[in-house]
Every structure is written in structure tokens, then in C-alpha cells.
Amino acid sequence: xxxxxxxxxxxxxxxxxxxxxxxxxxxxxxxxxxxxxxxxxxxxxxxxxxxxx
Amino acid sequence: xxxxxxxxxxxxxxxxxxxxxxxxxxxxxxxxxxxxxxxxxxxxxxxxxxxxxxxxxxxxxxxxxxxxxxxxxxxxxxxxxxxxxxxxxxxxxxxxxxxxxxxxxxxxxxxxxxxxxxxxxxxxxxxxxxxxxxxxxxxxxxxxxxxxxxxxxxxxxxxxxxxxxxxxxxxxxxxxxxxxxxxxxxxxxxxxxxxxxxxxxxxxxxxxxxxxxxxxxxxxxxxxxxxxxxxxxxxxxxxxxxxxxxxxxxxxxxxxxxxxxxxxxxxxxxxxxxxxxxxxxxxxxxxxxxxxxxxxxxxxxxxxxxxxxxxxxxxxxxxxxxxxxxxxxxxxxxxxxxxxxxxxxxxxxxxxxxxxxxxxxxxxxxxxxxxxxxxxxxxxxxxxxxxxxxxxxxxxxxxxxxxxxxxxxxxxxxxxxxxxxxxxx
Numbered sequence: 001x002x003x004x005x006x007x008x009x010x011x012x013x014x015x016x017x018x019x020x021x022x023x024x025x026x027x028x029x030x031x032x033x034x035x036x037x038x039x040x041x042x043x044x045x046x047x048x049x050x051x052x053x
Numbered sequence: 054x055x056x057x058x059x060x061x062x063x064x065x066x067x068x069x070x071x072x073x074x075x076x077x078x079x080x081x082x083x084x085x086x087x088x089x090x091x092x093x094x095x096x097x098x099x100x101x102x103x104x105x106x107x108x109x110x111x112x113x114x115x116x117x118x119x120x121x122x123x124x125x126x127x128x129x130x131x132x133x134x135x136x137x138x139x140x141x142x143x144x145x146x147x148x149x150x151x152x153x154x155x156x157x158x159x160x161x162x163x164x165x166x167x168x169x170x171x172x173x174x175x176x177x178x179x180x181x182x183x184x185x186x187x188x189x190x191x192x193x194x195x196x197x198x199x200x201x202x203x204x205x206x207x208x209x210x211x212x213x214x215x216x217x218x219x220x221x222x223x224x225x226x227x228x229x230x231x232x233x234x235x236x237x238x239x240x241x242x243x244x245x246x247x248x249x250x251x252x253x254x255x256x257x258x259x260x261x262x263x264x265x266x267x268x269x270x271x272x273x274x275x276x277x278x279x280x281x282x283x284x285x286x287x288x289x290x291x292x293x294x295x296x297x298x299x300x301x302x303x304x305x306x307x308x309x310x311x312x313x314x315x316x317x318x319x320x321x322x323x324x325x326x327x328x329x330x331x332x333x334x335x336x337x338x339x340x341x342x343x344x345x346x347x348x349x350x351x352x353x354x355x356x357x358x359x360x361x362x363x364x365x366x367x368x369x370x371x372x373x374x375x376x377x378x379x380x381x382x383x384x385x386x387x388x389x390x391x392x393x394x395x396x397x398x399x400x401x402x403x404x405x406x407x408x409x410x411x412x413x414x415x416x417x418x419x420x421x422x423x424x425x426x427x428x429x430x431x432x433x434x435x436x437x438x439x440x441x442x443x444x445x446x447x448x449x450x451x452x453x454x455x456x457x458x459x460x461x462x463x464x465x466x467x468x469x470x471x472x473x474x475x476x477x478x
Contacts, residue, residue, distance in 0.1 A: 009422035015095035026395030
């Protein structure tokens with residue numbers, strides 16, 4: 001999972017991540033627990049998350 | 054008559070509720086899988102955090118938003134907060150909370166001034182109600198009247214909390230309009246269920262009136278016919294309407310009809326949009342077993358480095374946290390030049406909280422920041438360009454098109470109400 005410069009750090013992705021795999025502090029960051037499920041992509045309000053196919 | 058609303062944030066849903074009540078056939082299109090924009094709940098570790106707002110309405114059960122909800126038949130219980138307090142150092146002259154502090158009532162802010170300045174404030178409170186000062190920032194105006202630095206600190210914490218602006222950025226006219234509204238509507242209140250309590254109630258009204266809310270549906274273009282808004286494009290499909298309301302702010306809305314706005318007569322509007330600055334802020338969400346603030350209102354913290362104010366909504370609605378826990382949220386203004394240093398700003402906020410709550414135990418749940426395309430307000434208060442666009446039949450609502458003197462969602466509601474008056478008469 002890649003987080004681009006659109007990210008503002010609102011943390012919306014953190015609350016929808018089922019794996020607890022996102023940390024946010026000014027900007028979101030995926031941890032090793034990320035399984036690239038892509039759920040967070042849908043909930044990001046600024047199109048900041050890209051999941052590699 | 055058909056109406057299309059782009060964006061299911063608070064402004065979009067308020068508009069949809071009002072229009073559907075007036076007999077319009079309303080379709081709301083929302084790109085995300087959830088509704089509510091920056092005014093809904095985010096479930097996290099058993100808490101109801103929020104996607105933006107602080108689960109608080111600036112003018113509580115009698116403010117513009119509460120009145121609007123009542124008018125459209127949205128059933129939301131809003132409980133007035135018991136008090137607003139201001140944390141000040143115990144010893145006069147201290148510059149921070151390190152050597153102790155006390156909380157005073159918001160309305161007693163002038164007790165910290167000299168006798169002479171207190172008298173002057175009392176006179177100004179009367180005289181400025183008739184003749185509002187104009188033509189400068191709030192801070193510049195304060196400095197023409199007083200030498201006491203306390204008043205600037207107090208103004209900064211209030212403006213930071215309420216508007217996510219510094220007192221030297223807020224037009225003095227806007228603040229006096231806000232003060233007038235504080236007399237008119239009273240202080241803050243908390244909707245039961247938090248932000249989502251309001252959103253759910255509005256959705257019930259919309260669907261009961263035959264309106265439809267489509268999530269995961271992105272509008273790619275606003276369609277025009279004979280120079281007038283006539284619908285939207287979603288994927289390859291055109292959806293026709295007599296009226297289009299955009300909840301995306303003026304700039305993003307203009308992007309959806311760029312070709313139509315490229316003519317010379319619109320250059321003034323487009324130039325105005327270039328000057329719009331969204332306001333930035335940081336929210337730190339805390340969990341605690343014992344209350345940190347201790348009441349359901351706002352605690353302003355003018356002597357903190359960054360944190361402007363804190364609320365603790367679980368005194369009114371305990372269900373916003375797991376049993377036995379409190380949800381406490383701090384807000385801090387972020388200056389435009391500091392948006393690129395958010396981590397450092399967050400650290401300062403976290404240090405502030407340690408000094409504001411020195412002997413208390415709490416856990417930091419989530420730190421949320423807002424700026425640029427997902428800001429505190431799309432247009433900083435006092436700079437909103439109104440609800441109309443150069444295109445007939447296309448209006449903009451939301452926190453990029455607030456009415457004058459309205460704090461946050463109250464200003465947003467004033468903007469929606471004035472739009473509805475234009476549309477419905």
C-alpha cells in the first residue's frame with residue numbers, strides 16, 4: 001500500500017482498517033500488518049491511498 | 054422538480070432534507086461509502102471519534118443548526134453544555150501552566166484585567182453592540198484599545214478553537230457578528246449520538262420524503278443546458294435535474310464545470326476562488342477513566358503553546374465511549390506556514406496536554422490533522438464567497454460557503470438556509 005502526498009492525516013483510514021495496520025501522525029503510514037486488502041482506499045476522502053495490484 | 058446534491062456532508066444533507074420536504078425529487082451523490090463528510094462518527098476502539106467536527110454545536114439547542122433540524126423534522130436531541138471555562142496560570146504574570154493553574158468562567162475573562170481596563174471593556178460591550186468596529190483584524194482592533202497581552206491570548210484561543218484561525222487573521226466584523234450570535238443563540242450543546250446523530254436524523258427525513266442517497270457514486274461533471282445547470286455526469290450516464298447543489302466547496306465545484314466557467318464574465322469569480330484559503334487544525338483524541346475537563350462545555354487553554362481548547366462530550370452522551378471511559382478531544386490551530394511541519398506541531402500539542410493535565414492518566418487514541426483538500430473549513434471564516442455561482446441553478450453549500458457570523462456548522466447552516474430561501478422563495 002502506498003500513501004501519496006494527498007494525505008492530510010485525517011485518520012479516517014485508521015478507523016476502517018480491519019487489521020489495525022495504519023498509523024497516523026500528520027500523515028498515514030501502513031505497518032507490517034497491512035495485507036493490501038484495499039478497504040482503506042474506498043474510505044480515503046482525498047484519494048491518497050494506492051494499493052498495488 | 055428534480056434536485057441533485059453533490060456530496061453527502063452536513064451541508065448537502067441539510068439541503069437535501071429541506072428540498073425533499075418542499076416536494077423536490079432529490080438525489081444525493083456521495084463518492085465515499087459513508088455519508089456525513091467531516092461531520093460524522095468514526096468507530097475506533099469502542100469510541101465514537103469523529104471524521105472532523107467535535108460532537109458539539111457552537112450554539113446548542115437554540116442555534117441555527119438546531120432550528121433548521123427542527124424545521125425539516127429531523128429528530129435530534131441537543132443538550133446545552135453546562136459551562137465554558139478558561140484555564141489560566143495561578144500566579145499573575147506566569148506565561149504557562151507549569152506552576153499551577155485555575156479555571157475561570159468564560160464570561161469572567163475580564164476579571165484578569167486592571168480596574169481601568171475592566172471599566173473600558175464594560176463600556177465597549179455596550180457601545181460596540183450598536184457600532185461594530187470594522188476594517189481591521191480582531192487582534193489589530195484589540196491592540197488599538199488595550200495594552201494587556203492577556204486579551205490577545207484569550208482572543209487567539211477562542212478564534213483557534215472556534216474558527217481554527219489566529220486573531221490577526223479574523224476580520225473584526227466577523228467576530229462581532231459571532232458575539233451578536235452568542236447573545237442571540239446562547240452557548241454550545243452536544244447532539245445525542247454525536248455528529249452521526251444529526252446525520253442519521255437528516256437521512257431519515259430525506260428518505261421519508263422520497264429522496265435517495267447514493268454512496269460510492271462519484272460525480273465527474275456538472276452538465277449545463279443554455280448556460281444553466283441541468284444535471285450531472287456519473288460515469289457515462291447523464292442525470293438530469295432542475296437544480297444542482299454542490300457540497301464540495303467553490304473550488305472543487307468550479308473544477309466540475311471548468312469549460313463553462315472559462316468565459317470572461319466569470320473571471321472575477323475565478324479570481325476570488327484563487328484567494329480562498331482553507332483553515333488547518335489538529336485534533337488529539339484522548340481516552341481517560343476519570344474526567345479530564347470535568348464538564349460538558351469547552352475548556353479554553355490560552356496559555357498552552359498550541360492547544361486552543363478541549364471538550365469532553367461523554368458528560369452528556371456516555372455512549373460516545375466504552376462504559377466507564379471518557380472521550381476528550383483537543384483542537385489546535387495550525388498556521389499556514391506550519392502545515393508542512395505537522396509532526397512538530399503535533400508534538401507541541403501533546404506536550405501541551407501533559408501540562409494541561411499534569412496529574413491525570415489518559416491514553417492518546419488518535420491524532421487527526423486537517424488541511425488543504427480536507428480542511429477544518431474550506432473557506433476561512435469571514436472569507437466565504439457566498440452560495441451563488443456564475444451558473445444559474447448551481448449553488449455551493451458547506452463550510453466553503455458559510456453565512457456571516459456563524460461558527461463552523463452554524464455558519465454552514467446559515468449558508469444552507471440562505472440558499473434554500475433563494476431557491477424556494
